[in-house]
Amino acid sequence: MSRKKAVKGKAATSSPSAGSPAGKGTGKSARGSPGIVQMNGVVHPSRPSISNSSEFYDIAFKVMLVGDSGVGKTCLLVRFKDGAFLAGSFISTVGIDFRVNGNFFFYSMITSLSNYLQIWDTAGQERFRSVTHAYYRDAHALLLLYDVTNKSSFDNIQAWLTEIHEYAQQDVVLMLLGNKADATHDRVVKREDGERLAKEFGVPFMETSARSGLNVELAFTAVAKELKHRSMKDPNEKFKLHEYVNKEMKGTGCCRS
Numbered sequence: 001m002s003r004k005k006a007v008k009g010k011a012a013t014s015s016p017s018a019g020s021p022a023g024k025g026t027g028k029s030a031r032g033s034p035g036i037v038q039m040n041g042v043v044h045p046s047r048p049s050i051s052n053s054s055e056f057y058d059i060a061f062k063v064m065l066v067g068d069s070g071v072g073k074t075c076l077l078v079r080f081k082d083g084a085f086l087a088g089s090f091i092s093t094v095g096i097d098f099r100v101n102g103n104f105f106f107y108s109m110i111t112s113l114s115n116y117l118q119i120w121d122t123a124g125q126e127r128f129r130s131v132t133h134a135y136y137r138d139a140h141a142l143l144l145l146y147d148v149t150n151k152s153s154f155d156n157i158q159a160w161l162t163e164i165h166e167y168a169q170q171d172v173v174l175m176l177l178g179n180k181a182d183a184t185h186d187r188v189v190k191r192e193d194g195e196r197l198a199k200e201f202g203v204p205f206m207e208t209s210a211r212s213g214l215n216v217e218l219a220f221t222a223v224a225k226e227l228k229h230r231s232m233k234d235p236n237e238k239f240k241l242h243e244y245v246n247k248e249m250k251g252t253g254c255c256r257s
């Protein structure tokens with residue numbers, strides 16, 4: 001199977017794939033039309049269809065990290081990518097462009113599932129919201145984070161879900177993550193509260209810690225498995241994300257890494 005190598009790399013990812021922000025009601029792009037869009041002299045892959053993307057691109061699936069500023073999106077990504085905690089003072093991510101102060105992280109990686117995930121870190125700050133909306137529409141999966149030590153980040157999850165409903169694909173893979181589970185003394189959101197909210201909205205849930213590594217790999221692996229199974233042509237091959245997460249979480253207590 002030959003693949004186009006031209007679209008691989010940072011330069012191909014510095015702006016929305018179709019080149020224009022997804023406005024209200026306009027963000028539902030059709031699947032099944034892989035292609036390349038030229039913007040500002042840079043080659044950008046348009047959203048590939050899940051069913052045939054791997055025939056065209058090295059990077060098949062776009063996964064985005066979203067949630068309030070400070071919940072730990074960047075740290076979670078760095079933990080996953082480098083296996084390390086990004087210690088030091090908090091540097092808020094600026095917009096979604098990796099060229100701005102180097103604060104936007106773009107990573108492509110090969111999972112053990114032989115799939116490629118393109119993971120996008122977004123800025124949680126309100127002032128960048130219109131920028132990040134533009135990227136929702138061609139995301140295959142969204143990891144929605146709150147911070148278990150920050151009640152308002154949890155309270156805002158409902159608003160995030162409304163935004164996701166408005167701007168993302170209807171069938172986007174979604175997972176709720178309660179991050180900073182290591183911070184036991186500062187915790188203000190109970191695990192059961194997260195579970196209840198996730199159940200209410202029918203999304204898989206787990207607590208994570210970028211600091212300790214708790215469930216970080218599991219979160220990305222679960223999403224990758226779901227995406228892979230969706231892309232498989234055999235409809236008999238079923239994968240249930242909820243069940244997988246629950247099974248893998250079993251016996252892990254609070255501190256699996």
Ligand SMILES: Nc1nc2c(ncn2[C@@H]2O[C@H](COP(=O)(O)OP(=O)(O)OP(=O)(O)O)[C@@H](O)[C@H]2O)c(=O)[nH]1
Pocket residue numbers: 067068069070071072073074075076086087088089090091092093094122123124125179180181182183208209210211212
């Ligand atoms: N204790 C603890 N602190 C964390 C964890 N993850 C992130 N932090 C801290 O939380 C702060 C914010 O982390 P970031 O990853 O920069 O947050 P963000 O969601 O990317 O924020 P924005 O870029 O503004 O949207 C930093 O001071 C991190 O050190 C975690 O799992 N445990």
Ligand SMILES: [Mg+2]
Pocket residue numbers: 073074075091092093121122123124
């Ligand atoms: Mg950040």
